Amino acid sequence: MESDAKVERMLKSAADGRPITKAEATLLLGLPETSLEASLLRATATAVNRRRFGNSGLLLGQIGVDMAPCEGDCAFCFFAKSNTSIQPALLSTDEIIARCERFARGGAQGVFLMTMHRFGLEWFRDLCAELRRRIPAQLEILANVGDVTASQLQEFRAAGVTVTGAYHVCRIREGVDSCMTPADRRKTIERILEAGLSWYNMCEPLGPEHTPEELVEQMWLGVDLPCTQHGVMQRFPVPGSPLYHHGQVSLSRLGQVVALVALAIIGRENVKSIAVNVYNLVGLFSGTNAFFPEAGEPDEQAIQTEAVQGREGFTAAL
Numbered sequence: 001m002e003s004d005a006k007v008e009r010m011l012k013s014a015a016d017g018r019p020i021t022k023a024e025a026t027l028l029l030g031l032p033e034t035s036l037e038a039s040l041l042r043a044t045a046t047a048v049n050r051r052r053f054g055n056s057g058l059l060l061g062q063i064g065v066d067m068a069p070c071e072g073d074c075a076f077c078f079f080a081k082s083n084t085s086i087q088p089a090l091l092s093t094d095e096i097i098a099r100c101e102r103f104a105r106g107g108a109q110g111v112f113l114m115t116m117h118r119f120g121l122e123w124f125r126d127l128c129a130e131l132r133r134r135i136p137a138q139l140e141i142l143a144n145v146g147d148v149t150a151s152q153l154q155e156f157r158a159a160g161v162t163v164t165g166a167y168h169v170c171r172i173r174e175g176v177d178s179c180m181t182p183a184d185r186r187k188t189i190e191r192i193l194e195a196g197l198s199w200y201n202m203c204e205p206l207g208p209e210h211t212p213e214e215l216v217e218q219m220w221l222g223v224d225l226p227c228t229q230h231g232v233m234q235r236f237p238v239p240g241s242p243l244y245h246h247g248q249v250s251l252s253r254l255g256q257v258v259a260l261v262a263l264a265i266i267g268r269e270n271v272k273s274i275a276v277n278v279y280n281l282v283g284l285f286s287g288t289n290a291f292f293p294e295a296g297e298p299d300e301q302a303i304q305t306e307a308v309q310g311r312e313g314f315t316a317a318l
C-alpha cells in the first residue's frame with residue numbers, strides 16, 4: 001500500500017517545522033480515519049508534539065462545582081434546561097478541597113472549576129479565595145465558567161483572587177446547537193486574554209456530523225488568538241438530547257482531529273500543551289500531551305441516568 005504523495009509532502013514539511021495551512025487542514029480532515037494517510041498524520045503529530053514538549057506531559061483536574069438546568073441549553077448537553085431533570089446543587093467547599101488535594105497528590109498542575117453558563121459571580125469569587133487559602137499552593141485554580149463581562153472580570157481580579165487561567169470556547173456550531181452567540185463567546189475569550197489570564201481552548205464538541213470546513217474554522221480561533229492550551233473534546237451522545245442520533249466519533253477520528261491541531265500550532269510559542277478531554281492512549285499517540293480527568297461527578301442523582309452510566313464526570317454529560 002502506498003500513501004498519497006501530496007499528503008506525504010505536507011506531513012514531511014510539517015515535521016520540518018512548517019505549520020499546516022487551513023486548506024491543508026481541510027484536506028487532511030477529509031481523509032478516512034482508517035486510511036494509511038490518517039495514520040501517518042497521527043504519527044507525524046506525535047513526533048512533532050514529543051519533540052516540541054520534550055516528551056513531557058501535563059495533568060490537570062476538573063471539578064464540577066455547580067449543577068443546575070443550564071440556560072446555555074446546548075443541544076448535546078445533559079444539563080441543558082430543555083432536556084434535563086437535574087436539580088440545582090452546589091458541591092460543598094470541603095468536598096472541593098478534598099478533591100483538589102487528591103489531584104495535587106496525583107501530580108496535577110491545576111484544576112478547572114466548572115459551573116453552568118450562568119453562575120453566581122460573588123459565590124464563585126469567594127469560593128476561589130477560600131480555595132486559594134486552603135489547597136496546596138502549587139495547584140493552579142482555573143475557571144471554566146459562562147460568559148463574563150469586562151467589569152465582572154475586573155471585580156474578580158480586584159478581589160485578589162488567584163485564578164491563573166480560564167477555559168472558554170466558541171464551540172463548533174455555536175449559536176446553532178446552543179443558545180449563545182459566537183460573538184459573545186469570542187468577546188469573553190478576548191477579555192480573558194486582556195485580563196492577563198491564560199486561555200484554555202479546544203475544538204469541541206466534536207461529533208461525526210461536523211465537516212472538515214467547520215472544524216477548521218473553529219479550531220483556527222485557537223491558532224489566530226494566543227491560547228495556552230489547544231486540543232479536542234469529543235461529544236458523548238446524551239439520550240433524549242437533539243443531537244443524540246448522531247452518535248460519537250471514534251478514537252481514531254478524535255486522534256485525527258487533534259493531530260491537525262498539533263500541526264496547525266507549530267511555532268506558536270504561546271501554546272504550552274495539547275489536550276484531549278478523555279483519557280486515552282490514542283490521544284497520546286496523536287499529538288497530545290495533556291489530559292484533564294475529573295473527580296467523579298456528577299453525583300448520585302445524575303448517575304441514575306443512562307447518559308453517564310459507566311462514564312465519569314461532567315465531560316461525559318457535556
Ligand code: SF4
Nearest residue numbers: 070072073074077117
Ligand atoms: S454545555 Fe455548558 S453552557 Fe451548554 S448547556 Fe451544558 S453546561 Fe450549559
